[in-house]
Amino acid sequence: MRYDLYYWPTIQGRGEFVRLALEEAGAGYRDIARRGDSGIAAMMKLIDGTGDTPPFAPPILKAGSLLIAQTANILLYLGPRHGLAPKAEAGRLWVHQLQLTVSDLVAEIHDTHHPLGTSLYYEDQKAAAKKRAGEFWSARAPKYLGYFEGLMSPDAPYLTGRRLTYVDLSLFQIVEGLRYAFPKRMSRFERNIPRSIALHDRVAARPNIKAYLASPRRIAFNEHGIFRRYKALDR
Amino acid sequence: MRYDLYYWPTIQGRGEFVRLALEEAGAGYRDIARRGDSGIAAMMKLIDGTGDTPPFAPPILKAGSLLIAQTANILLYLGPRHGLAPKAEAGRLWVHQLQLTVSDLVAEIHDTHHPLGTSLYYEDQKAAAKKRAGEFWSARAPKYLGYFEGLMSPDAPYLTGRRLTYVDLSLFQIVEGLRYAFPKRMSRFERNIPRSIALHDRVAARPNIKAYLASPRRIAFNEHGIFRRYKALDR
Numbered sequence: 001m002r003y004d005l006y007y008w009p010t011i012q013g014r015g016e017f018v019r020l021a022l023e024e025a026g027a028g029y030r031d032i033a034r035r036g037d038s039g040i041a042a043m044m045k046l047i048d049g050t051g052d053t054p055p056f057a058p059p060i061l062k063a064g065s066l067l068i069a070q071t072a073n074i075l076l077y078l079g080p081r082h083g084l085a086p087k088a089e090a091g092r093l094w095v096h097q098l099q100l101t102v103s104d105l106v107a108e109i110h111d112t113h114h115p116l117g118t119s120l121y122y123e124d125q126k127a128a129a130k131k132r133a134g135e136f137w138s139a140r141a142p143k144y145l146g147y148f149e150g151l152m153s154p155d156a157p158y159l160t161g162r163r164l165t166y167v168d169l170s171l172f173q174i175v176e177g178l179r180y181a182f183p184k185r186m187s188r189f190e191r192n193i194p195r196s197i198a199l200h201d202r203v204a205a206r207p208n209i210k211a212y213l214a215s216p217r218r219i220a221f222n223e224h225g226i227f228r229r230y231k232a233l234d235r
Numbered sequence: 236m237r238y239d240l241y242y243w244p245t246i247q248g249r250g251e252f253v254r255l256a257l258e259e260a261g262a263g264y265r266d267i268a269r270r271g272d273s274g275i276a277a278m279m280k281l282i283d284g285t286g287d288t289p290p291f292a293p294p295i296l297k298a299g300s301l302l303i304a305q306t307a308n309i310l311l312y313l314g315p316r317h318g319l320a321p322k323a324e325a326g327r328l329w330v331h332q333l334q335l336t337v338s339d340l341v342a343e344i345h346d347t348h349h350p351l352g353t354s355l356y357y358e359d360q361k362a363a364a365k366k367r368a369g370e371f372w373s374a375r376a377p378k379y380l381g382y383f384e385g386l387m388s389p390d391a392p393y394l395t396g397r398r399l400t401y402v403d404l405s406l407f408q409i410v411e412g413l414r415y416a417f418p419k420r421m422s423r424f425e426r427n428i429p430r431s432i433a434l435h436d437r438v439a440a441r442p443n444i445k446a447y448l449a450s451p452r453r454i455a456f457n458e459h460g461i462f463r464r465y466k467a468l469d470r
Contacts, residue, residue: 056336070335100305101291117370135352
């Protein structure tokens with residue numbers, strides 16, 4: 001199966017969790033909106049509401065006749081097909097449950113720089129963002145990242161055990177993103193989550209991921225995505 | 236199958252989306268944390284991190300040997316088993332995708348009263364909440380609710396067509412909640428979403444839902460849940 005991925009072409013954003021899964025799986029895919037204006041137009045057409053199952057927003061995966069949106073839903077579909085999640089129901093639900101908790105964390109990370117609303121500029125909500133970012137680091141990051149850390153057994157290389165799943169790729173991306181957006185806070189925080197950091201390093205060293213990260217397909221972090229580096233929010 | 240639901244006993248919250256599905260299905264379930272202190276203790280034990288698949292947070296559904304958390308994940312499990320979602324993969328993914336968009340909307344509704352963080356009181360973030368609530372009603376509610384409205388065909392009674400799914404129950408709850416939390420704003424807004432309002436009324440009239448809403452099992456809205464009525468946020 002050759003996939004078409006539709007996502008904003010200049011950011012990692014939520015699409016990156018899907019890209020990492022496709023890359024690790026060695027799946028054939030086209031990143032449509034990065035193929036120029038016609039690709040962006042094709043994506044905009046998918047979200048204009050006229051199709052049979054119109055997505056609310058990208059990322060969107062076209063898989064044969066299926067059009068699948070919502071990051072965690074796309075991974076739910078891809079996981080068992082590419083050895084990135086168990087095939088049995090109990091395991092599939094458990095990995096999906098963890099991914100939904102990653103989704104919640106991602107939304108909270110986004111809100112550190114946009115607590116008052118996405119249609120306002122960061123500059124117009126800087127004071128609120130400072131407060132929310134402080135809250136995030138004092139209460140939420142320890143809760144979420146402590147949760148994932150606690151799931152890991154000292155003998156198992158990955159979150160759910162011996163085998164890599166798409167949640168491991170997502171946790172890798174969370175560590176990458178927090179290091180980019182909050183270099184000072186994260187460098188102090190990492191000592192609390194040694195197993196997650198080791199997991200991050202293990203994912204980064206996987207051949208397909210390593211090749212992907214070094215390729216032009218990996219978009220650099222910037223101040224338009226989920227993870228944004230604003231000095232005022234990093235102490 | 237008899238289920239055990241674990242959720243905070245004094246609020247509707249996210250658990251309500253699960254309760255509505257169980258009630259509509261006529262499924263046998265115990266609402267464990269509402270059965271007194273030992274029920275709450277049992278719930279706290281599930282989230283203390285010591286089990287095999289410890290949930291991050293309630294709601295949690297125990298179904299035989301399975302322990303499932305994350306609202307949308309629980310509904311993904313229940314849906315096809317109780318005629319509340321198609322059994323075929325394409326339909327299951329589509330209904331789940333819609334539910335994940337409901338989840339995103341729910342998080343944004345919550346943040347109208349807690350934009351700076353959940354560990355701060357509303358009173359300590361009232362000015363920010365006013366701004367965020369204004370943003371929500373000018374940009375986000377039209378976008379989300381307009382999306383769901385646009386999905387509905389004039390000839391079909393439910394969101395995905397002829398048959399009720401769990402997403403219809405969730406959209407009913409969104410309308411209920413917004414009416415409670417923002418009576419003024421919502422009464423002006425409803426003219427924009429006539430099909431969603433008709434859907435709400437259709438759900439409310441279903442025998443099992445009607446009986447549930449009139450029962451003591453339906454907890455009243457209050458200022459501890461997702462939907463909170465604060466005068467300052469409703470103009």
